[in-house]
Structure formats: structure tokens, C-alpha cells
Amino acid sequence: MAEIVVTDGMAPEAIELLQKAGHVVTLKHISEADLLGGKLSNYEGIIVRSATKLTGEIIEASEGLKVIARAGVGVDNIDIEVAGRRGIPVINAPNSSTQSVVELTIGHLLSSVRYLPRSDRGLRNGRWMKKELKGTELRGKRLGLIGFGRIAQGVANVAKALGMEIHTYDPYLPNKVAKMFDAYVHKSVDSLFKTCTHVSIHCNLTPETYHLVNEKRISLMPGKVGNIVCGNHIVNCARGGIVDESAVLQSLENGNLASAALDVFEIEPVPENYDLVNHENFHGTPHIGAATLEAQSRVGLDTANNVIKFFKNKKLESIVNQKFLNS
């Protein structure tokens, strides 16, 4: 029977679930000034998506707050360390959007090698580009997955059905998981880039992964498999900032990249007249990895169930800041 505020929206069925469990749910956006002014002290729980930024200062100003829930995966909008030190668990819903991101990633890979958005743009401009747009197959190519968590594993599963060879770099993953997918495990990021014509990003944004995809690494990519000059292709449906966008633009211009497909950007929404999104071999989507009816329904229900468990003192599965809670 807690007071819970939902600041970035949530599926109606999830709100209903919280209310049925006896909680009082308030749905409203709260300004940064009000957050800093201690407005959250009125609530025991807060559920956010990515719009609300819970900085350390804001969390310290929120006296009565007992739990922070992220209806989604990434928690880079929450200072999980400060929350942990104050005894506030940060919980998320890591599985809800997996399939949606997997499908978007495969869609971007196929759209890249077959020029789908560019073909369609041609048709709309009265140009029948059949001759110019000779693509390549994904079958037989080497797909390098940076990070091999749930989403990358889902991508590997479909990519294998398409006939791709799976490569991965993930310093946090036991090798046996990669072996389940017949994935070749690389010991360095550079080794993966030297081997793979297609690279897709599936790690978190951390100081360690910031600009992990840079000009030097792109220049290592082989551009062909056997006789087939398929060019090099980058997809990022993980987090903006992992890919250095100015390096991508330069590599599209000098031909080191044949295509780049991004769902996430360093600055979102992207700036006006942004050269990268106007390049003919680029295509992008506006951070829609989790933007499906299915994912949004699941994320709401998963989050609501997690919050209900918390207030019943039940064991939680996805506490993001466990290590800081214990410190």
C-alpha cells in the first residue's frame, strides 16, 4: 500500500495491476526543478522510463523514496551508485524488450545489405535503381557481436538460420554460453573487427565502451569474404555513444564502411541537418528498439510485478545496483 509515481508513462494494464495490489498510483511528469526540490519525498516508489533523469543530487533530495524502478533495460539515466549507498534498490525489466531489439537488429542488417530505405527513396523520387543497387547476402558472412547477452544471443539464433558465422567479444561472459551458439570467441575487440564484415553492438554504454567503434577499428574490417566484396557494415541498436558517429560518417565517405544503421545516437533526437543521417549509405530509426506493442505491454507488467514484489519484501530478480546496496 505504497504511494507510487509514474513519471514517463506506462501501459494501462500495468497501472491496473499496481492498483489491484493496493498501491496508490500517480501518473505525472515532474520537472527537474521539482525533482531537485524534493518532490519525490512524497512517494515511496518511482517508475521511470528514459526521459526522467534521476541524478545523485535528485536522489539525495528524495527523503522517503524506497525503490526506483526502470520500466525498461538501460539505467544510464539513474545514478545507481548514489541510490545504492542510500539503500534504494534500482530495479529494471531486462527481458521485456529482448525480442523486439533482436528483430530490429536483423531488420537493420538485412536493410543495410539490400539497400531497403535507399531503394524505397529511389522509387519515391521516380528512380528505378535496380542496376545500381547490387546487394550481398548475409549467408556465409561473419557477424561480430560486441557483447553476448540475451539480445545478442537472440540475434545469433536468427543470424545462424540465415547462414551467418557468429563471432563475439564479451569479457563478462563464460565461454560456454558462446559455445552453445557455435560462436567464435575473440579475446580482443580488435581481433573481432579484423575478422568480421558485419558488426552489431549489444553491450552497455560505460566509460570502457564509449566510442568502442572508432575510425581505427572500422579500418581493420576486412570488407570481403572469399571472392565476395560485401563491404563493411555496422549496426547499433544498443546505446548511443558506443559508436563514434563522426568516425562512421568519415568511414562511409572514404568507403571503409559500405553501410551504417543506427537506432541510437549520441544526441537524441538527432540535431537538425545532421550530416550522418543524410548520407546515402546510412539509414536509421529513432530509438525504437523497444517500441513495439508487445515489448511495452511486457515491460509494464514486468515492472509492476517487480514493484509489487518489492513492497511485499519478496526476493527481486533484477536489482541493478546490488553491489552498491551492500557497500
Add this chain to the structure above:
Amino acid sequence: MAEIVVTDGMAPEAIELLQKAGHVVTLKHISEADLLGGKLSNYEGIIVRSATKLTGEIIEASEGLKVIARAGVGVDNIDIEVAGRRGIPVINAPNSSTQSVVELTIGHLLSSVRYLPRSDRGLRNGRWMKKELKGTELRGKRLGLIGFGRIAQGVANVAKALGMEIHTYDPYLPNKVAKMFDAYVHKSVDSLFKTCTHVSIHCNLTPETYHLVNEKRISLMPGKVGNIVCGNHIVNCARGGIVDESAVLQSLENGNLASAALDVFEIEPVPENYDLVNHENFHGTPHIGAATLEAQSRVGLDTANNVIKFFKNKKLESIVNQKFLNS
């Protein structure tokens, strides 16, 4: 040691293969007037793609011609009946482009449900359409495949990895083939449309399949699975004319279709200012199903090997007009 003319181009390695086998290869386009004037009488073999139209009249004017090879699959540009009656086998290369068409079909399906070309158009126009473009997953949806030959089977294989349920209608196929893919076999086209939210075309264009996808059938589609209102989606990477394009435009306008993705059209290239390709929920490609480096290399080699076999009097695997040859 035959004189062979290649009128619509072919991969260099395939031409080399023919020459190494001792044949004299001439690479040139021949005008319709010259074809009608009997120009082909100078050659024992002709290799075409889809540009050269070999009508009955042209074939009858080609005295010395012994074999017609189509470097590709569809033979609707060749009068196979007249050729057969004159004892000229028409041979094709049916397997070369299978994987390329499979990959394009999956790419179109994913692009449809996640609005890839539309998202990209938004970015280029300075619009961040994250809120408007809520998509749906393919997982859990029913994919109806009209025709269940090699390409449809390849599509089914990948669609199963994506978690789709496979449905098919194919009056020429033994049920046991569909069973290998856990596909639900429909006894009528209407039954498939009543059941499936996603329909993809993988049959030939014949009088029987002309406008098989029409307004009435589209209106039968269910538009949802359980609680998820995913809308109805049509993909055609087979042949123009199987889908009634004016019915598709009308269905996009009245909402019976959430999307349509076409690689093939009734008139190619599409007419200027064609309303269908300008609809915001349409996206298309300019007949690029087989337009990959891999398919074009394979199709050339497969065709060259077939022609070489013919002139060595060896058994051929893919004679399209066998029944007319025997009559």
C-alpha cells in the same frame, strides 16, 4: 563448339566457363526488330535474363536455334510452348537466387512491422518519430506463404527462428514437405487469408494466380493475434501481377492493410508519380530479389554449366518446357 549469344549480360566468370568449354560467345543486345527478322538463326544457343522477350513469333523466326537458357528463374518472357513444339528446350537456373530472395523477403517483413524506410525518411526530414512509430514483433504472428517451393521453405526456416507460426497454400505440393516445417496447410487461398496477419507471395505468375491478392481477400485478414493489434501486412518478392496494386493502395487507405512491401510490380519500372509508392505505409524495392553478387555469380555459373551439358548431350536438370517437348 556452338555459337552462343548472351543478350542481357552475364557474370564474366560464367562467360569464361563457356569459352573454356570451346563455345564461341557473343555478348550483345539484339533489338526486337532484329529478333523478328531472324537474327537468332545465326546462333545455336541464346542466354537471356528478363529484358529480352522471346515471343512465339521470334522463336519461329529463329531457324538454327537449339536451346534457350534463362539465367534466372522466371520464364514469363519466353514462349515456352512454341519453343517446346519446335523441339527447343528452355532451361533455367532455379536455385541460384533462392537465398537472396529469402533474405529480401525477411528484410521486407521486418521493415514493414518496424517502419524502417518511414523512420529513416523521418530522420532525413528532421522528424524524430519515436512516439508515432510503435511497431509490432513478428514472433507469435501467423505468416501465410502462398506457394511453398524452395524460396518459401527458406523464408519459413528463418521465420520459425523468429518465432512465427507458418501457414501455407500450395496445390502442387505434397503435404509432407509442409509438415517438415511444421506448416499448417490450407485447402484454399481464402482460408489462409482469414487466418494470417502476414502474407508473403512465393508462387509463379499464371492466369490462375493473376490478382490472387485482391481487395476481398485482404479484407478477410484478421488484423490481430490475441490482444495484439498488429494489422495486416503483404509482401511480394515473386512476380508483379499476382498482387492487385490498386486493391493494395485502397486497403492501405482504408486501413485493411497496415503495410505493403513490394519488390515486383505490374509495370516495371513503376510509372512516374505512382500513388502506391508514395503512400506512407508502403515501401518497395526495384525488383532486386536476385540482385546480389552471390546470386549473380551463381546464376551465371549454373546457366553456363547447363548450356555446356546440353551441347554435350548430357541429362539436364531444369528443363522448363518438358511437357511441350514431348508433345
